[in-house]
Amino acid sequence: MLCFTLLAAGCSTKQVVVEGNFPKPLLDPLPITLGVIYPSAFAEHEFFDEAKGRAESDWLVKTGEAQVEFWDILFDGMFDEVVHIRDWETVQRRAAEIDGVLIPAIGDLQYTIPTHTNVKIYEIWMRYEFRLVDIAAIHQQEDGALSFNPDERLAAWPITAYGKTPTAFLQTDEEAVNLAAVVALRDAGAHFVTSFGGTPDVAIWLDGIARREQDAARSSNDQVGDPQPVVDSAETSTAEGEPDSGEAL
Amino acid sequence: MSGQRIDRQTTRIAGLILLAVLLGGCVNATVDEMTYNEPVAGIGESSVVILGRRHKPDYDTEFDFIECIGDHIHSGDPSIEVINEIAFINQFYPWFEPRTAPLQPQTIDRLLQLPPVAARFDEMKLEYMIWIDGNTENTESTGSMSCGIGPGVAGCFGFGTWGTESEYEATIWDFTDKVEVGRVSAQTSGQNYMPAVVVPIPIIAPVQGTACDSLGDQLLEYLSAFH
Structure with missing residues (x-):
């Protein structure tokens, strides 16, 4: 019975559904309305590694749910407004306000555990591919799914992330891999935040948005400068709750 | 005959256990300290945060x-408010991750240019930031x-022994002046034993506890007005 258990343990699949508590970033949000599309390969991302020998186990690491949870929190803290684009109706309804659409993808994920390396550290390495496109580049396919033309993208850049955790007393392999994945996700967020504005194509896009806003502010100031009909106090008081166009910008 | 052999072996193991008990718990500790600008009157209502370095590849x-x-510091002087490390890192995410954490006190100024970061530091009344670098490892x-x-x-039957070594260095940053005001290091080592006659003991x-006490004592002496 014991031998059978040991043999079965050697052949089993170790499964990790990555879970963690992710903090909100401490940032002044950028004045941008960002559309976000999580492709299904991203939102349901999982990584499977087949055992190389009888002494090893297969590994299945499911990161999809944690990815969506983590990036949602990060984007919410980083941008003024985030619009999740799940269907064509959202594209049509919100197109006018969306400054750009971000589409993350996981290019690669690698992991090591002490039995692979003889080093007492569990590691996870990820490479993301971020693509930023204009809302006009999003199209609807015949089956209703959304797609975009890669040639119409505003920016595309990779983000690498690394997470490690040392072995610890009474900690299982699964717990350690989960911890390393959470550290890698946090590192991905830190890398994204610190490199976002410095990515050349993103910087051009941000400059364009800032210029558009300045132009809009200037034109609204010009309108304010035009002779206006005199309004009585009653009209003024009713408009007090609403921001005027100058303040809103 | 075989009974006599077992008796002899048992006596030998018992001797080893006795030796292990006598030697066990022996830890060598070396503490080094170099501090200046000590807060003679203590740190008052300000707080201290202690953070671990985690950017090295191997530990x-x-x-x-x-x-x-x-x-250790808080129990030695309850008036010293020590901010919980994980809570601090989460509150300042992503500015104290291994990739982004400041390595020099001067670089804190760059962080303070971010208004929400500066506001949170103000709320905390942070006076000292202490970075601990090092780890504990089992040796041969x-x-x-x-x-x-x-x-x-x-x-089980037999006897095993292995060594443990700790090496930690604490770097104290004065958060008001953005300068390093001291370094304290502790090196400890000890031998562990595992005799086994039926049950391994x-x-x-x-080793790590002694390093914690040694480093904690020195830091307490620096921060507290009563030590």
Whole structure:
């Protein structure tokens, strides 16, 4: 019975559904309305590694749910407004306000555990591919799914992330891999935040948005400068709750 | 005949256990200290945060070691408010991750240019930021032990020993002046023993605990007006 258990343990699949508590970033949000599309390969991302020998186990690491949870929190803290684009109706309804659409993808994920390396550290390495496109580049396919033309993208850049955790007393392999994945996700967020504005194509896009806003502010100031009909106090008081166009910008 | 051999072996193992008990718990500790601008009147209502370095490729400073030092300081002088490390890192995410954490006190100024970061630091009334770098590792091991299991019987027989070494350095940053005001280091080592006659009995040298106490004492002496 014991031998059978040991043999079965050697052949089993170790499964990790990555879970963690992710903090909100401490940032002044950028004045941008960002559309976000999580492709299904991203939102349901999982990584499977087949055992190389009888002494090893297969590994299945499911990161999809944690990815969506983590990036949602990060984007919410980083941008003024985030619009999740799940269907064509959202594209049509919100197109006018969306400054750009971000589409993350996981290019690669690698992991090591002490039995692979003889080093007492569990590691996870990820490479993301971020693509930023204009809302006009999003199209609807015949089956209703959304797609975009890669040639119409505003920016595309990779983000690498690394997470490690040392072995610890009474900690299982699964717990350690989960911890390393959470550290890698946090590192991905830190890398994204610190490199976002410095990515050349993103910087051009941000400059364009800032210029558009300045132009809009200037034109609204010009309108304010035009002779206006005199309004009585009653009209003024009713408009007090609403921001005027100058303040809103 | 075989009974006599077992008796002799048992006596030998008992002798080893006695030796291990006598030697067990022996930890060598070396503490080095270089501090200046000591807050003679203590730190008042300000707070202190103790953070571990985790950017090196081959080790991480353990979270529980940082917690141990924080507890040591707070229990030595309850007036010193030590901010919990994990709470601090989460509150300042992503500015104290291994990739982004400041390595020099001067670089804090760059962080303070971010208004929400500056506002949170103000709320905390942070006076000192202490960075701990190092870890505890097991070193060479010797001895052998064999365990067996049979119908209704199970047990181990043998003797094993291994060493443990800790090496930590604390760097104290004065958060107001953005300068380093001291370094304290602690190196400890000890030998662990595991004799086994049916049941293995681990005799563990408190190497990391001694490093925590040594470093904690020095930091307490620096921060507290009463030590």
